[in-house]
Amino acid sequence: MSLLEVFKNRTRHPFRPRSSDIIRHLFADFRDYQAEGEALIMGEGHLAERRVYVVAQQKPKPEQFRTSKDVNKHNWGMLNADEHSQVLRLLRRLTETGPHEESVLLSLVDTYGADISMYSARRLQAFFIAHLIRAYLNVPIRTVSIVIGEGGSGGALAMQVADRRAVLEDAMYATAPPESVAAIIFRDPARIDEALAVSRSTARDLKHFGVVDAVVPQTKSVMDAPGVSNNIAAYLERTIRDLFRRRLEKLMDQRLEKSSELGVIAPGKFFEIKRFVEKPLKQFYKAPPQLKIISDPSGATIHLEDNYGDGNVVDPGQNYVRCGQETEGAAGEGCGALIPLEDYLKNFQICPQCGKRHVLDAAGWVSALTDPGSFHELFRNMTVFDLLPEEDLHDYYRDFLAKQKSSFNESLVTAHATIHGYPAVLALSEFSFAGGSMGVAFGEKFRLAVEYALRKSWPLVSVCCSGGARLYEGIIALMQMTKTVAAVERLKRAGVPYISILADPSTGGAIASYAALGDVCLAEPGALVIFTGPRVMKARGFEVDEQAVRSDSLLETSGETYLFPAYYGEIRGIQEVVPRHQMRRTVARYLELYARTRAGSKHNSNKGVRPYRRRLKPSLQPEQE
Helix, strand or coil, rough: CCHHHHHHHCCCCCCCCCCCHHHHCCCCEECCCCCCCCCCEEEEEECCCCEEEEEEEECCCCCCCCHHHHHHHCCCCCHHHHHHHHHHHHHHHHHHHCEEEEEEEEEEEEECCCCCCCHHHHCCCHHHHHHHHHHHHHHCCCEEEEEEEEEHHHHHHHCCCEEEEEECCEEEECCHHHHHHHHHHCCCCHHHHHHHHHHHHHHHHHHHHCCCCCCEECCCCCCCCCHHHHHHHHHHHHHHHCCCCCCCCHHHHHCCCCCCHHCCCCCCCCCCCCCCCCCCCCCCCCCCECCCCCCCCHHHCCCCCCCCCCCCCCCCCEEEEECCCCCCCCCCCCCCCEEEEEHHHHHCCCCCCCCCCCCHHHHHHHHHHCCCCEEEEECCCCCCCHHCCCCCCHHHHHHHHHHHCCCCCCEEEEEEEEECCCCEEEEECCCCHHHHHEEEEHHHHHHHHHHHHHHCCCCEEEEEEEEEEEHHHHHHHHHHHHHHHHHHHHHHHHHHHEEEEEEEEEHHHHHHHHHHHCEEEECCCCCCECCCCCHHHHCCCCCCHHHHHHHHHHHHHHHHHHCCCHHHCCCCCCECCCHHHHHHHHHHHHHHHHHHHHCCHHHHHHHCCCCCCCCCCCCCCCCCC
């Protein structure tokens, strides 16, 4: 049976057993917590003489489609923010009352993905996913997860982190639905069979990449609920016995370790381990490769029309950027002013006439954040070729990588620098490289940056400017969400500050993982902050109010998190909206607070611990921002 046949005839079979069917056969004494919402089941029962807490995603059954309204409902089987809040509340209760030495937490994963409606987006859906991943890493109870049907994107990942992770033999777990992968990679939604191959979403692939530990056999008939439930019960009984042979504390440590290793399939030439440290990069006046530069090589004077800028005559031989046409094929929104290239870069790619912002690349963020001459890039030469075996890099992906134009080698730039004299470790998205997408190199570089920050006891400052997980890498790209969350968790346990900056756009797996977990979350004005982009939402039939998910609107929503602690828990969203030219000063304020707090702590007096101090060069002169 081909991948496409398995997907259509088994994985998405309309009468495939749902979570409710499996729970009914597994537990004779199941007590339903009566969770609010159609896509969530929570409760408890007993199995293998242990109490088992259950969190399950419920896909719709055919009998639920009774009316045209039912058929036209877009978010069947997708947990919304309200349902994620309930799961987070349960995990919080288990954490506060733990450790639970005699119980197990079972998660059944079966979803098309997380709800992408405006209802959930306004309620910080992406932040819920990130906090759920972190909560599953930390909950003090033995945990098991099973993908029983379809594991869709971050909606599945939010509940899949566990001590033992399994998948049914004919289930699939993907970064995105195959229809979306086909449309994005092949520009043809009909090429689903090729999209399935690229997605690497089968049980065999999941085992190969370390996403799951075990594959549970499926029955001959996909509709055999008692049979598949018996197979799951046998797996759970073996697994539970095995888990209780191990100390809970050790299992929890291994959760973090396994998450940190996701994406590193086998030791490659990098893992000797080399430390790629480059020479300091002094200045960033070089224009990004994608920027459309207007030049006058002949030296002839260019005259501007009156409706462009202020109507002045531009200098001959000068390079310019036209507002609204910053890149080839730009939509043309903007005032049309011609801006001297040097002025445009010094203004962090913002039009001085109308204020239109262009997406700022990593080099631009270096200029915006760091002191001149202090930027030292780390791990510059690490690429996907150092991390994945040759056989896991298909030709489509190689061609895609060859087309990228950037001053950097990957979609994440890691470095150390000073910010108004305060040392910090940087993790900057490079939107010019594959749209800042998260792949295995992104995840590993982020982990190494965190390790560097921990060794130095320097704060981590990240800039998220990303479209999400890199579809070309398949399921392993999605796992970088867990990997980066695990890295941030190490920072938090060590008490090292983490400042997250949300640039435009902050979407997909990036905002639903590390970027949502900053001790402080700053955002630039007008930044799009949402799990699923507006174009995808519209294509799926969802209504879109783009302004409601821009940073300025979400700042107001974030303030309400203090008023509803039971709903949001520790989620705080965005603390400040800060213009690019003020970002360095704002970040420095938080670094200064850390320096003063650390200076007065007992921790700082420990032998061998370096004090965190401001490092000013005598030659530095006051500068304007």
